[in-house]
Amino acid sequence: MLEHEYTLLGGVSRLKIGRYLALVSATVSGFIVFVLLSSVDVAQRFGIAASLPPSILSFVGAGTVFTALSWILNRYAWRWKIINSLLQIPDLAGKWICTGTTMATDSNPPFDWSGEIIVIQTWDRIRVRLKTATSASNSRSAALIKDEADGWRLFYSYRNEPNIDQPELSAHRGFSEILFDPGLNTGSGEYFNGHGRYTFGTMSLERV
Template identity: 55%
Template sequence: MLNHEYALLGGVNRAFIGRYIGLAASIISGVIVFLVLSLIDLASTFGVAVNLPPTALSLVGAGVVFSILYMVFDKFVWRWSIAVKWLKVADLSGEWVCLGQTLKESGEVRYEWSAEVTICQTWDKIRVRLKTAQSGSNSIAAALMYDEAEGYRLLYNYRNDPRADQPELRSHVGCANILFDKSLMVGSGEYFNGHGRPTFGRMEFSRKGVAAAQG
């Protein structure tokens, strides 16, 4: 299962980030080309012949510089604390422990379950992988919303597939709505299943380090 794009709500528009990186790439590329040509001129004044093919300059063109800058931003820069505050995008990547409750129509607990959750996330892609003893699910679409009062809300749709030794379970799709506090250490919310397993309930997320300390 591949990571997929996710929508950002309440944060800095991704289009603006692309423009800023594009502007920085143009400036950096121009400076590099200027320095290279200046060095060639300097070498010529000392009688040193320098034969620089045009393809060499293309390696420092704005397109190449943009690709490098965007890759660095996508993998690392957006996670920096100062960047997170400006972008208003939560870094949820890592390992989580999930404690769930499946509820009856009356609101009473039908049964409890636990799962391990892995969230893979970059600036423009995410995947939520939840694994229980009986089945596993992967997100197929998601949105991350910044809430100034409460924290960050993750909404995602997923597909769940049971293990081969669980014939009584059926593949199904569902959605989850999880609110993470501003510390990004714990979260809580609800899930709703359909098309194969019409159930619903509550989920509590905590980062593995936090869960171990509480345990």
């Protein structure tokens, strides 16, 4: 799995969310246990032989409920409109059409390029993959910062690997900064390459 953790600045602290999850888990677990014990008591009043094995009580314990709620939040619930508005995490997952321009330098002429960016994202992990006709790159680290004036900024480092039929290109590392509009439908940014290919340029994104 190539997804990695990312830093969130401007949203709700994940530590604080963990505390809330623990409180909710304890409440939900206590309610489930109460319902189960009440059901057994009612059954016995009607002369129905019923018992509740300890394994059932342990299965609905706070730890199990916390694990289940954490998984649901991480995979699905963080995208739900109400919860997402509370967590303040931009949902960038999906496909983006990317067009870019590499700026001219003393050793490299300017040129335009295009590709597709796929963002895989959960509540605590992300992966930014850019695929062009000549190479592909994957993010190695990332941070999301809320810009109150302009929207969300994504900062990420990446490693680029050229296609096998591109011997003139070198594998390299780079860094990119992208500013997304408040509606998360478009983005614009810059990139800087090094450690193998010393180029830089601009890029524009549009959600598919």
